Each structure stands twice: as structure tokens, then as C-alpha cells.
Amino acid sequence: MGMLIEGTWHDVWYDTKATAGHFRRGDSTFRNWVTADGSAGPTGRAGFKAEADRYHLYVSYACPWAHRTLIFRKLKGLEDLISVSVVDPLMLENGWEFHDRDGATIDHLFGSRALWEIYVKADPAYSGRVTVPVLWDKQTGTIVSNESSEIIRMFNSAFNGLTGNTLDFYPEILRGEIDELNKRVYDTLNNGVYKSGFATTQAAYESAVYPLFETLDWLEERLARQRYLFGNSQTEADWRLFTTLVRFDAVYVGHFKCNIRRIEDYPSLSAYLRDLYQTPGVAETVNMRHIKDHYYRSHKTINPTGVVPVGPALDFNRPHAREKLA
Numbered sequence: 001m002g003m004l005i006e007g008t009w010h011d012v013w014y015d016t017k018a019t020a021g022h023f024r025r026g027d028s029t030f031r032n033w034v035t036a037d038g039s040a041g042p043t044g045r046a047g048f049k050a051e052a053d054r055y056h057l058y059v060s061y062a063c064p065w066a067h068r069t070l071i072f073r074k075l076k077g078l079e080d081l082i083s084v085s086v087v088d089p090l091m092l093e094n095g096w097e098f099h100d101r102d103g104a105t106i107d108h109l110f111g112s113r114a115l116w117e118i119y120v121k122a123d124p125a126y127s128g129r130v131t132v133p134v135l136w137d138k139q140t141g142t143i144v145s146n147e148s149s150e151i152i153r154m155f156n157s158a159f160n161g162l163t164g165n166t167l168d169f170y171p172e173i174l175r176g177e178i179d180e181l182n183k184r185v186y187d188t189l190n191n192g193v194y195k196s197g198f199a200t201t202q203a204a205y206e207s208a209v210y211p212l213f214e215t216l217d218w219l220e221e222r223l224a225r226q227r228y229l230f231g232n233s234q235t236e237a238d239w240r241l242f243t244t245l246v247r248f249d250a251v252y253v254g255h256f257k258c259n260i261r262r263i264e265d266y267p268s269l270s271a272y273l274r275d276l277y278q279t280p281g282v283a284e285t286v287n288m289r290h291i292k293d294h295y296y297r298s299h300k301t302i303n304p305t306g307v308v309p310v311g312p313a314l315d316f317n318r319p320h321a322r323e324k325l326a
């Protein structure tokens with residue numbers, strides 16, 4: 001784990017001393033958008049037109065943020081248009097690395113050893129963390145975006161003219177409500193598990209873990225009444241929630257101390273998780289081996305021995321009976 005300072009790699013861990021034990025996530029830095037016609041998106045500059053074979057995704061199977069982009073690539077039929085390289089689950093002194101083993105791959109574009117080399121290619125003086133996902137433009141040789149919430153919105157619509165896939169996970173009429181729900185889920189859950197797990201004081205931990213379970217309890221109630229977060233159709237809000245839920249019992253309960261309840265203890269949430277998991281194509285994006293290896297073996301401050309627990313036994317293929325709610 002480390003970061004780039006003016007284009008040079010430094011091996012440093014998150015500094016929570018300045019923030020009374022609280023983990024603070026920095027903002028993503030590359031914020032351009034791929035659009036159907038190459039015009040500028042909501043942020044960043046123009047010049048990134050949706051084209052086949054032009055863009056490349058760097059992901060980790062372990063990472064919940066990168067996982068969102070893999071799911072959208074799958075559900076939006078973009079696999080033949082957008083190529084992918086998968087980093088190794090272990091993130092140690094060189095940060096994310098490429099190794100051709102157990103589902104991880106080489107860097108298919110440059111044969112780099114570590115992901116930070118890609119950031120330096122995009123910006124030789126880059127300072128900041130080196131995170132996945134990264135959407136790379138092969139044509140101009142730069143990073144389009146390293147912000148998953150924006151990459152999934154590009155995937156949702158920019159390539160529709162090329163794929164003919166018009167599934168819409170961010171429908172116009174629901175945008176306000178989706179944004180509002182995303183905000184709570186992001187603060188207390190997607191990022192809440194990290195705030196809980198990376199906290200270095202009791203107070204910081206408790207200030208994250210209680211709101212996290214309030215949100216899970218609230219979602220349980222909502223999902224007892226309807227199949228998905230916004231009724232009968234899946235939206236991006238479901239997929240943003242999914243990548244945290246699917247990691248929860250295996251990693252966040254133990255490693256990040258989010259252990260008031262398990263997802264398995266919530267009848268509706270756990271059935272909802274299985275329903276999403278069984279959506280065609282999605283199971284292939286879930287790699288539990290990478291997920292568990294990454295968290296338990298990379299975060300040496302939390303788990304110094306690097307021993308990976310063998311359980312829990314989870315079966316996301318069990319029936320969910322959620323179609324009855326439709």
C-alpha cells in the first residue's frame with residue numbers, strides 16, 4: 001500500500017493520526033467522461049467518444065468499487081468492446097500489481113508490473129493514491145476516469161448506439177431518488193465498512209458501525225415490500241449496494257468488525273442479495289478467493305499474520321423467491 005508523490009511511488013499506509021482515528025477517503029482525480037458523441041460530460045474535458053476497442057478497464061475482483069464497473073460491462077453487453085486487465089489480489093508495498101495467476105492477469109496494454117505505472121503514463125507528475133477501477137483510453141493514451149460511480153453511468157448509456165443494449169439503470173424519472181438513496185448507502189455502507197474497519201480509535205469505529213447497521217435495518221424493511229430498491233426493475237442503486245453486501249459476511253463481519261448482525265440474519269436482504277447474484281452474468285464477476293485474499297492478506301495493520309479464515313460457508317445460489325414480490 002502506498003501512493004505517488006509527483007510521479008514517484010512511496011510505500012505509506014493511511015494516516016489516521018490527523019483525523020482522530022477516522023478513515024477519510026480522498027476524491028478521485030481523473031473525471032472525464034466517455035460520451036456517445038465525444039462531447040464533454042458533467043465533469044472533465046471532451047474528446048472521449050464511445051467507440052469499440054478504444055477503452056480498457058483495469059480492475060480488481062476484490063474491490064467493491066471496481067466490481068461495479070465489471071457488472072455494468074457485463075449487463076450492458078460491453079465485453080467485446082471494452083477489454084480488461086485484472087490486478088493481483090495482494091496489495092502490498094508496490095500497491096496493485098499484475099501477475100498472471102489465479103484469475104489475475106498481466107497488464108495487456110503495457111506489460112507493467114504495477115498499476116502506479118499506468119497513473120504515471122497518464123500524468124508524469126501525479127500525486128495521490130493509485131486506485132482501481134481505471135478506465136484507460138488507448139487512442140489518446142490517458143486515464144479517462146478512476147471514479148467508479150461515473151464509469152458505471154458512462155457504461156449505462158454512452159455505448160447504447162454500438163451495442164443496441166438499452167437497459168437503463170439510471171432512468172430519468174428516478175434520478176433524484178436514486179441519488180438520495182445512493183448517498184446514504186455510500187456514506188454508511190459502501191464507505192461505512194471501511195470507516196469501521198480502518199478506524200484506529202474505539203470512538204471512530206463506533207461512529208461508523210452503528211449508522212451502518214441502522215442503514216441495513218432500514219434497507220431490510222424496504223426490501224420486505226419490494227423486489228429491488230426501486231420496485232420491480234433493477235437500478236444502479238441495487239448494483240452499488242450489491243458489491244458491499246456480497247462481501248459482507250465473508251469479510252466485513254470479521255475483518256472490518258461490522259458484526260452486530262450478518263446479512264444472513266436479515267431475511268429480505270439476504271434473499272435480495274441472492275436474487276441479484278443470480279442475475280445472468282453476475283456470478284461470473286464475483287471472485288470470493290480474490291475478495292478474501294485481498295482483505296485478509298493486504299491489510300497488515302488489521303491482520304498482521306495474513307491468515308485467511310476458511311469460512312463462512314455461503315451459498316448465493318439458494319432459492320430466493322423474490323419474484324413473488326413483483
Ligand SMILES: N[C@@H](CCC(=O)N[C@@H](CS)C(=O)NCC(=O)O)C(=O)O
Pocket residue numbers: 001002027028062063064065066095129130131132133146147148149
Ligand atoms: N472513489 C473510488 C474509490 C476506489 C478505491 O478506493 N479503490 C480501492 C480498492 S477497493 C483502491 O484501489 N485502493 C488503493 C489505495 O487507496 O491505495 C471509486 O469508487 O472508484
